[in-house]
Amino acid sequence: MSKYNAIITGVGGYVPDYIMTNQELAQKVETTDEWIMTRIGIKERRILKEENEGTSFMGAKAVLQLLEKTNTNPDDVDMLICGIVTPDMQFPATANIISDKTGIKNAFGFDLNAGCSSFLYALNTASKYVESGTHKKVIVVGADKMSSITDYTDRATCPIFGDGAAAVLLEPSEDKEIGIIDTTMQVDGSGRKHLHQLAGGSQKPSSFETVLNREHFIYQEGQPVFKAAVSKMADVSVDMMKKHDIKPDKLNWFVPHQANMRIIEATAKRMGISKDIVMINIHKFGNTTSATIPLLLWEWEDKLKKGDQVIIATFGAGFAWGATYLKWAYNAK
């Protein structure tokens, strides 16, 4: 048993100013606000329009805000992990670029790609370093510029995604009543056929042909992904409640990945919890992939209270899914 729990001690976030509405999308593809609202639950999403800026632009803004809010000297940060599927470049890691842009010089770091579960997997990975006592100030970023791989001629995928970034600071605490209590994670690589970006990797390097065939964009077969998301996210969340004997009325917050309002509602229903405790911002930010979970914590920070029981659940490309049970560690100032 480790001496420390890993606790979240602050949250920073950033979304671009530009708002892409359903009306704007309806000018690009054959769709309607009504279809997008009923089938997905998204009204608008943020898009990073700054020229020649990648995901690190947003990640760095989130980290700078986090450092300021938590009064943290960048020199004291000893690790930064970035959950991401749209890195600035194939290499080096966007975590390194964010560290460079935010004056973090004494840390090691890396990117972690687990589709929409990237932030949760990064949080769990980081928590092990903190619990072991080797690392004391660890930043976990979730950031994605999904607009860079979204095909705005494909009506089945373009309404879903948006851009954003958020980050948390993890620190050790000897108080075992707060912090990250448990995480479960699982992957099923056979799900890759339903959700992937075909070209640009080592299997199918970029060429004129791959560009002409639009193979650098998100490929998704919506229905099989939907079915798997509903069952897996509910399974891991319900199992976590059972394992820790958390009755629905004792859970304070549920923090689900924001992929589709119908997936969120179905998961909450199976958990038997009230909609009032479900964090939801999909209507205004869409699916920001690695950023959905920390953006929710960022928006809800003022409402979270020390000791609140929180379950986070995610599902995404891979397939990769999981759930984390934590007890919130502080009251916001």
Ligand code: UT7
């Ligand atoms: O975060 C990563 C994990 N991803 C997910 O969790 C996404 C899971 N999947 C979904 O959320 C849903 O499957 C989608 C939102 C992607 C699609 O919703 P759906 O209810 O599964 O629609 P569908 O693909 O079965 O399409 C139903 C109909 C089709 O028309 P027909 O063949 O019935 O005539 C589509 O062509 O809706 C049509 N359609 C649209 N119509 C208007 C598809 N996209 C649109 C659109 N506007 N944007």
